Amino acid sequence: MTAPLDRSTTWPYVDGEPGEFSYARHGSPTVAEAERRLGELDGGRALLFASGAAAATAVVLGLLEPGRTVALAEGAYYGTGELLDELAGWRVRHVEFDQTGPPPPGADLVWLEAPSNPFLTMPDFEASAAHPALTVCDSTAATPLHVKPLERGCDLALHSATKYLAGHDDALVGAVVCRDESTAARLDEVRRKTGAVAGPDAAWLLLRGLATLEVRVARQTETARSLAKRLGAHPAVEIVRYPGFGGLLSFDVAGAEAARTVESSTTLIANMTSLGGVRSRIEARSRWEGDRVPAGLLRLAVGLEDPGALWADLAQALERSA
Numbered sequence: 506m507t508a509p510l511d512r513s514t515t516w517p518y519v520d521g522e523p524g525e526f527s528y529a530r531h532g533s534p535t536v537a538e539a540e541r542r543l544g545e546l547d548g549g550r551a552l553l554f555a556s557g558a559a560a561a562t563a564v565v566l567g568l569l570e571p572g573r574t575v576a577l578a579e580g581a582y583y584g585t586g587e588l589l590d591e592l593a594g595w596r597v598r599h600v601e602f603d604q605t606g607p608p609p610p611g612a613d614l615v616w617l618e619a620p621s622n623p624f625l626t627m628p629d630f631e632a633s634a635a636h637p638a639l640t641v642c643d644s645t646a647a648t649p650l651h652v653k654p655l656e657r658g659c660d661l662a663l664h665s666a667t668k669y670l671a672g673h674d675d676a677l678v679g680a681v682v683c684r685d686e687s688t689a690a691r692l693d694e695v696r697r698k699t700g701a702v703a704g705p706d707a708a709w710l711l712l713r714g715l716a717t718l719e720v721r722v723a724r725q726t727e728t729a730r731s732l733a734k735r736l737g738a739h740p741a742v743e744i745v746r747y748p749g750f751g752g753l754l755s756f757d758v759a760g761a762e763a764a765r766t767v768e769s770s771t772t773l774i775a776n777m778t779s780l781g782g783v784r785s786r787i788e789a790r791s792r793w794e795g796d797r798v799p800a801g802l803l804r805l806a807v808g809l810e811d812p813g814a815l816w817a818d819l820a821q822a823l824e825r826s827a
């Protein structure tokens with residue numbers, strides 16, 4: 506059975522008192538059902554937010570205070586660094602560190618990304634677990650099928666559910682999955698007060714996406730593995746970054762001009778941003794990230810198309826860039 510979509514923003518009191526659901530900013534049935542499913546997958550208590558960025562904001566505002574320091578994985582999602590730059594105005598500092606090693610001492614919150622987007626490094630979970638700070642792992646690109654951060658010693662898993670979990674480029678939604686009930690209660694409080702909660706339509710689309718997550722991610726992984734191998738053997742490709750699982754990879758061509766030619770020459774593969782959808786897409790990340798990434802870096806998010814057709818599309822685009 507499909508879960509019902511309840512768009513109500515308010516529900517009648519039960520015997521004169523608020524029941525389980527009373528006002529949608531505090532909680533609603535479709536959101537609660539999607540949280541139950543995602544919580545099962547990641548092994549904790551899930552909370553849905555209006556976006557991945559809203560989820561990240563709640564973590565910082567709810568679990569830190571002015572004067573605290575976040576140790577952020579170098580090369581992690583560009584938007585997370587931008588968010589922390591914004592919150593620097595509220596005196597939350599951040600420093601970057603190489604997540605393949607231990608986090609810096611003195612950090613109050615360790616922010617990992619598994620794998621990092623678009624550098625595709627994996628964190629040293631043991632080194633982070635040994636650090637006294639609270640640890641959050643953004644496992645958007647891995648999904649709970651490949652990495653369950655709470656089982657690897659993290660306190661929180663964070664998702665842009667906009668990507669693989671919802672999976673069809675039609676829902677903006679984020680999630681935090683907590684190991685402790687007390688942390689979940691604190692984030693729930695912040696979410697109510699700031700109004701950063703997900704809406705019922707996005708939650709419903711997330712439920713629909715979760716129903717096919719396993720087959721989508723298995724297929725994307727299989728295709729991405731084969732494309733990573735073929736890209737690695739192509740003379741126009743300087744380096745391929747792929748962690749061995751998932752549908753996200755990046756590779757470098759000779760420079761900005763070559764990258765521009767490749768991204769604008771593919772036809773089956775869309776030239777657009779984001780990841781985790783059924784349609785493959787490629788983009789030069791320097792348009793967003795500037796010189797934080799190599800000028801020739803292309804991020805490829807593999808969809809569900811025929812693997813042979815995807816390679817043919819990439820190969821003809823690479824020919825043009827040579």
Ligand SMILES: *Cc1c(COP(=O)(O)O)cnc(C)c1O
Nearest residue numbers: 556557558582622645665667678
């Ligand atoms: C897209 C993304 C985010 C931000 O999520 P939104 O849903 O766009 O707010 C955070 N982390 C990673 C790794 C992402 O790819």
